[in-house]
Amino acid sequence: MADGADSERDDRGRFATGNRGGPGGSRRRSFVLRRAAEEAITEEHVEAMVRKATRMGLEGNLAAIKLVLDRVCGKPVDAPTKPEPMEFRLPRLRTVEECNAAIDRLMDGLCEGAIDRANGKLMLDAIQARIRAIEATEFEQRIRALEQSTGT
Numbered sequence: 001m002a003d004g005a006d007s008e009r010d011d012r013g014r015f016a017t018g019n020r021g022g023p024g025g026s027r028r029r030s031f032v033l034r035r036a037a038e039e040a041i042t043e044e045h046v047e048a049m050v051r052k053a054t055r056m057g058l059e060g061n062l063a064a065i066k067l068v069l070d071r072v073c074g075k076p077v078d079a080p081t082k083p084e085p086m087e088f089r090l091p092r093l094r095t096v097e098e099c100n101a102a103i104d105r106l107m108d109g110l111c112e113g114a115i116d117r118a119n120g121k122l123m124l125d126a127i128q129a130r131i132r133a134i135e136a137t138e139f140e141q142r143i144r145a146l147e148q149s150t151g152t
Contacts, residue, residue, distance in 0.1 A: 088115050090123060093130040102127050 010016045050071075056064035088109050090102045106123055109115040115123070 086115070086119060088119075090127070093127065094134075096131055096134055099127050099131045099134070 008016055050068070053064045053068050057068050091098060091105070093099050093102060103124065106115065106120060106127070110117070110120045
């Protein structure tokens with residue numbers, strides 16, 4: 001440790017009072033300042049500021065327009081786009097081997113640029129869900145066969 005750093009810590013190695021990151025440091029200070037601002041600003045102040053921003057917006061101030069609309073209406077959400085069918089098709093996914101082949105094909109499509117990342121992720125998630133379903137079905141069949149062979 002640097003010489004100056006030792007004086008900022010107590011005998012247990014923790015930050016001492018007065019250190020920016022220690023007790024009474026910057027976090028406490030920002031809390032105190034926030035509390036002071038909350039106590040100083042009343043509902044009437046906020047209402048007056050919104051009215052002023054609205055007036056400025058009506059006068060053509062684009063920043064004021066954006067501020068008022070974002071606060072009153074909420075930020076606009078992206079308009080949903082109409083999904084377009086992809087040229088890329090996955091093979092049937094009846095077995096784990098077919099799923100593995102589909103993953104290989106999907107990786108090739110991603111590398112060649114035939115599939116974008118978002119669609120590739122969606123397809124990979126679907127393949128993985130199909131693998132889990134196949135495994136669960138096979139597991140269920142094995143348990144059923146074991147139960148029948150033991151007579152339970």
